Amino acid sequence: MGIVEFSSAQGQKIQTFIRTNQQRERSAVLQAGKLILDHKPSTVTYCKDGKTIIKVIKPRNWKERAKLFWGHSRVHKETRGARIFNQLGLKTPDIYEMGIAIPFFFKSEYIGYYVMSDLTQRGLVPVLDLFCRSDTSNEMRMTLLANICDGLKRLRSRNIVFTDFHLSNVFSDPEGNITWIDTGVSYYFSHRKMYSKLKSSVVRLMQYHKDFCFHPHEMSYIKKELLGTAVPQF
Numbered sequence: 196m197g198i199v200e201f202s203s204a205q206g207q208k209i210q211t212f213i214r215t216n217q218q219r220e221r222s223a224v225l226q227a228g229k230l231i232l233d234h235k236p237s238t239v240t241y242c243k244d245g246k247t248i249i250k251v252i253k254p255r256n257w258k259e260r261a262k263l264f265w266g267h268s269r270v271h272k273e274t275r276g277a278r279i280f281n282q283l284g285l286k287t288p289d290i291y292e293m294g295i296a297i298p299f300f301f302k303s304e305y306i307g308y309y310v311m312s313d314l315t316q317r318g319l320v321p322v323l324d325l326f327c328r329s330d331t332s333n334e335m336r337m338t339l340l341a342n343i344c345d346g347l348k349r350l351r352s353r354n355i356v357f358t359d360f361h362l363s364n365v366f367s368d369p370e371g372n373i374t375w376i377d378t379g380v381s382y383y384f385s386h387r388k389m390y391s392k393l394k395s396s397v398v399r400l401m402q403y404h405k406d407f408c409f410h411p412h413e414m415s416y417i418k419k420e421l422l423g424t425a426v427p428q429f
Contacts, residue, residue, distance in 0.1 A: 196214060197213075197214045198214070198223065198297075199212045199214045199224070199225050199292075200223065200224050201225045201226075201227070201305075201308065202224060202227065203227055204226065204228055204240075204243065206226065209227075210296065210305055211297055212294035212296060212305075212308060213294055214292055214293070214294040215293055215294055216274070216293045217291065217292035226242065226243040227242070227243065227249060228240055228241035228244075228245060229241045231248065236252065236253060236255065236269075237251060237253055238250075238253070239251075241313070246313060246316070247291060247310050247311065247313060248288075248310070248311050249310050251305040251307070251308040252269050252270050252273075252306055252307050252308065253305055253306070260296075263295050263296065263306060268295065269306070270295060270306060270307030270309065271307075272380065272381075273309070273377060273378055274290055274293050276357075276378035276380040277375075279355065279380060280375055280378050280380075283346075283349045283350065283353070284349070285346050286373070286374040287374060287376065287378055288312045288314055288374065288376060289312040290310070291310045293308065294307055294308055294309075295307040314366045314374055318368060318369065319368050319374060320366060321365070321366055322343070322362045322365045322366065323361075323362035323363045325339065325367060326408045327408060335371055337416075338371035339371050339373065340413060340416055340417060342371060342372065343365060344416075344417060344420040344421055346373070346375065348420065351421070353382070354382060354385075354386060355380050355381070356381050356383065356389060356392045357375075357378065357379075357396070358379070359379060359396075360396060361400060361404070362404060362408065364376050364377045393422070397417065397418060397421050397422060401417070401418075
């Protein structure tokens with residue numbers, strides 16, 4: 196553990212964190228580089244070194260600040276989810292360190308962060324980009340869908356649901372082998388509750404991508420593979 200100063204690309208201090216986990220000795224200053232995206236749930240930037248990526252997570256409500264106390268914040272869920280994925284033989288970016296906000300009860304901009312490997316440096320691209328491209332072959336599309344469904348079924352076998360899954364949260368190499376990001380998952384003791392959440396997740400996925408991404412037979416394939424039964428039509 197230790198104190199980390201998170202700063203902008205210009206060197207201006209943004210926030211102080213408690214580093215709670217790391218793979219190796221790392222600097223006490225975490226400096227952002229080029230911005231990748233900035234939206235309501237989080238900000239994602241390259242690190243100043245240009246080799247890694249920082250994801251800093253914003254609180255959506257006061258409950259998310261409180262969840263830091265017992266390790267159930269989105270920072271904890273995404274890093275813990277990555278370990279679960281790896282245990283099931285699914286690939287995720289390497290996570291080099293993580294930290295949480297201090298002090299917990301102040302209105303800090305972020306509740307925590309983690310630093311991960313940059314998948315684009317290994318030639319991976321978002322699966323959403325591949326599905327939106329006209330030159331992606333039907334064979335590749337089905338390979339990607341089969342690999343995605345296989346991963347989600349591995350989670351399902353443990354009563355785990357990747358509740359916020361969409362095609363921007365999975366990357367592919369040229370052969371269609373996939374790597375998962377933003378791996379916030381939920382575990383359910385009840386199989387019925389798990390199936391209900393999985394069904395909602397699949398419906399949301401179909402609704403989100405139906406107009407510009409999936410073909411009708413691809414939606415049918417996903418529903419059959421993950422649910423095995425009919426779900427509402429889109």
